[in-house]
Amino acid sequence: MYQGIIVAGFGGQGVISMGIMLAYAGMVDNKHVTFFPAYGAEMRGGTANCSVIVSTDEVDSPVVGQPDSLLVMNEPSFAKFEPTIRPGGRLFINTSLVSSKSKRKDIQVIDVPANKVAEEIGTLKIANMVMAGALIKHTGAIARDAIIKSLGIVYSRAKPEMLKMNETAIKRGGEF
Amino acid sequence: MAEKTLMKGNEALAEGAVRAGCRFFAGYPITPQNEVPEYMSWRLPQEGGFFIQAESEVAAINMIFGAASTGIRVMTSSSSPGISLKQEGISYCAGADLPIFYANVVRGGPGLGNIAPAQSDYFQSTRGGGHGDYRVFVMAPNSATEMANFPKRCYDVAFKYRVPSMILADGLLGQMMEPVEFDFEPIDPGSIPAPDWALGVATGRNKRVVKSYDLRPGRLEDWNIERQKKFEMIEAEECDWDGEGLEDCELLVSSYGSCSRISKSAVKLARDSGLAVGLLRPITLYPFPKKIFRDMARKVKNILVVEMSLGQYVEDVQLSVEGAVPIHFHGRPGGGIPTAEEIFEIVKKIMRK
Incomplete structure (x- = not known):
């Protein structure tokens, strides 16, 4: 199993935070992982993205050129990354904010109204975890228990009720 | 083996240096290496060490010269333009036979360039970098784990031969997170005897001098030839x-x-x-x-x-x-x-x- 993942969206949508969470959870799940944030000029324009690799074998190149899974949190990220998805790969769209539709026939599209679901649970801040829930459900790259176990470690300063909401978000994301 | 922790390359580098006995860091911020001084600023005081954010790169490298002359394990880090600024001081350290350790988390150049990962400081790193006849022991890690474990090897070589040592990384290695595993136990610098050239309180011993300057005819030539023998030994012994x-x-x-x-x-x-x-x-x-x-x-x-x-x-x-x-x-x-x-x-x- 090898999953090259790109997560992209606005700064503040928890894109980097989700990337670190996925990498940490992958490590807890005994996978080989790398995480690389776009830290350059592209980040300073208000958009953020990061690459995460989760693999059963050792990870050589930490660069994700053609993602197996792309998580798109906002409209500009769709235009930038949708064409790069590897044929046979998956596109997870936050349909609460992205209205573009993919015309590609060689990928699987998973619509996730992440903002809407997050607000139903109680806070917009966990839209990223709704997306993460959908990702792990469809790819099976990381066991859900490993992510839930990692929440309290990665977000060590979060209050228990916030961790609980993150957990709910991951579960709800798995319904899409 | 020790448990794996998920760390940024820059943090792994800083922690690796601390575990290898570094107790003095002076630096000046520049992307993409900022996590190194940030980490050192809270980590070194925990071990009774010293962190200084200097007023410039030039100040930082001269603080390194001063601290290194007392025989302790020191470190500075920067990224390409900042390392260029430090070259004068690095050459002085080489001329004074000081075992310093520094890291260059390379970014795009020349000039101010950009902040993306690059390897364009290869010539500068492997040919000495500053003025004069000298080399620097250069290690090139390719993972967060090597970022963590190579500072110790750099100190070992630097102190064995009394030469500057460095890690040549780049923005990719610095910013990337990976599980890190240390291959050595933390070193207590108090357990390492002070070198016989180190400056300090001179009571009861002969005068010691740490300098790179000598105007006596023929003397500097002899110094350089002696130093060259060390580089020949390094070439014979330390390749990896x-x-x-x-x-x-x-x-x-x-x-x-x-x-x-x-x-x-x-x-x-x-x-x-x-x-x-x-x-x-x-x-x-x-x-x-x-x-x-x-x-x-x-x-x-x-x-x-x-x-x-x-x-x-x-x-x-x-x-x-x-x-x-x-x-x-x-x-x-x-x-x-x-x-x-x-x-x-x-x-x-x-x-x-």
């Missing part, structure tokens, strides 16, 4: 490299640092499609592992060098193989990062010929 598929390859791909990870993926793609391709990666850039390159040049039909600069690393490969085999080159400058697929295409083209 890593390889894969070297036994049966027809095409040898060679890269260092982060680029070697990408080349390794390309080599795997090639081997999976039945091509006899191997990978040779120098771990020390100075001293350069010439012998293995010379040995491989007798076995392979072609060498492909891939680097994130426009023809710096390739020159050491050329010097090592001395024309024995054709060398192909692929370089990406100014913050460009090659992909494994891109390298694989070039591999296929060479193998078809």
Whole structure:
């Protein structure tokens, strides 16, 4: 199993935070992982993205050129990354904010109204975890228990009720 | 073995230096290495060490000179333009035979360039960098774990020979997070005896002098010749490299640092499609592992060098193989990062010929 993942969206949508969470959870799940944030000029324009690799074998190149899974949190990220998805790969769209539709026939599209679901649970801040829930459900790259176990470690300063909401978000994301 | 922790390369580098006994850090902020001073600013005081954010790179490297002259383990770090500023002080340290350790988390150049990963400071790092006849012991990690474990090796060599030592990384290695495993137990610097040249309270012993300046006729020439013997010993004793598929390859791909990870993926793609391709990666850039390159040049039909600069690393490969085999080159400058697929295409083209 090898999953090259790109997560992209606005700064503040928890894109980097989700990337670190996925990498940490992958490590807890005994996978080989790398995480690389776009830290350059592209980040300073208000958009953020990061690459995460989760693999059963050792990870050589930490660069994700053609993602197996792309998580798109906002409209500009769709235009930038949708064409790069590897044929046979998956596109997870936050349909609460992205209205573009993919015309590609060689990928699987998973619509996730992440903002809407997050607000139903109680806070917009966990839209990223709704997306993460959908990702792990469809790819099976990381066991859900490993992510839930990692929440309290990665977000060590979060209050228990916030961790609980993150957990709910991951579960709800798995319904899409 | 110790438990793995997920760390940024820059943090792993800083923690590795602290565990290797570093107790003094002076630096000045610059992307993409800012996590190093940030980490040191809270971590060193925990160990009774000192962190200084200097007023400039020039101030920082001169603080390093001063602290190193007392015989303790010191560190500074920066990224390309900042390391250029530090070269005068590094040359002074080399001239005074001080065992310093520093890291360059390289960004795109020349000039202020950009903040993307690059390998374009290869010449500067491996040829000394500042003025005068000297070299620096240079290690090129390619993972967060090596970022964590190489500072100790740098200190070991720096103190054994009294030379400057450095880690040549880049923005990719600095910013990337990976599980980190330390291969050594933390060193208590209090348990290391002070070197017999270190400055301090001079009661009951002869005067000691740490300097790089001598106007007496012939004296500086003698100093340089003595120092050169150390570099000859380093070249004989301290080379390190890593390889894969070297036994049966027809095409040898060679890269260092982060680029070697990408080349390794390309080599795997090639081997999976039945091509006899191997990978040779120098771990020390100075001293350069010439012998293995010379040995491989007798076995392979072609060498492909891939680097994130426009023809710096390739020159050491050329010097090592001395024309024995054709060398192909692929370089990406100014913050460009090659992909494994891109390298694989070039591999296929060479193998078809």
